[in-house]
Amino acid sequence: MEKVLGIGGLFFRSRNPDALAAWYQDCLGIDLVPTSYDQSPWTQEKGPTVFAPFPSDTDYFGDAAQQWMVNFRVSNLDAMVAQLKSRNVDVALDPESYPNGRFARLHDLDGNPIELWEPA
Numbered sequence: 001m002e003k004v005l006g007i008g009g010l011f012f013r014s015r016n017p018d019a020l021a022a023w024y025q026d027c028l029g030i031d032l033v034p035t036s037y038d039q040s041p042w043t044q045e046k047g048p049t050v051f052a053p054f055p056s057d058t059d060y061f062g063d064a065a066q067q068w069m070v071n072f073r074v075s076n077l078d079a080m081v082a083q084l085k086s087r088n089v090d091v092a093l094d095p096e097s098y099p100n101g102r103f104a105r106l107h108d109l110d111g112n113p114i115e116l117w118e119p120a
Contacts, residue, residue, distance in 0.1 A: 007049060010070060014110050023109045027087050028072065028080075047073050048119065061113045069113040077102050077118035091116075 014020045024030040031042035050071065054060055061069045074080045077093070081104050084091045091106040101120040107113055 006044065012068065012112070016109070020109050027084055027089055028114075045073070062107075063111065063113075066111070066113055069115060071115040071117050074116050074118050077104055077116060080104070080116055 021032050025032055031040075034041055057064075081091050081093050084106060089106055091104050094103040094105070096102075097120075099120060100117075102118045104116040105113065106116070
C-alpha cells in the first residue's frame with residue numbers, strides 16, 4: 001500500500017494572512033511561503049507526526065468554534081517558551097511531564113490554538 005510521507009502543507013483562512021505569516025516566522029521560525037520556485041519552503045526535521053481526528057464536542061482545542069489545532073515538535077521546550085515570552089506571546093507551559101514528552105499551549109494572532117511538543 002502506498003502511504004503519504006508527511007504533511008506537505010497546512011492551509012487555513014486568516015483575517016490578515018501577511019501579518020499572521022510574519023508572526024509565525026518571527027515567533028516560531030517558520031519560513032514564509034516562497035514567492036518563486038527559486039526559493040525553498042520551510043522544511044521540517046524528520047520525526048513523529050500524530051494525525052488525530054477528535055470528537056466534534058472536544059474541549060481540547062479551547063474555543064468550540066476552532067476546527068483545528070496544530071502541534072509543532074520542538075527540541076527545547078523551555079527555550080521556545082522563553083523566546084515566545086520575550087516576544088510578549090502568552091504561552092502556558094504544562095507543568096507535567098508525560099511518557100511521550102512535555103507540552104505548552106499558545107494561540108496565534110487569529111486565536112488559533114497551537115500546541116508545542118518536546119518529545120521524550
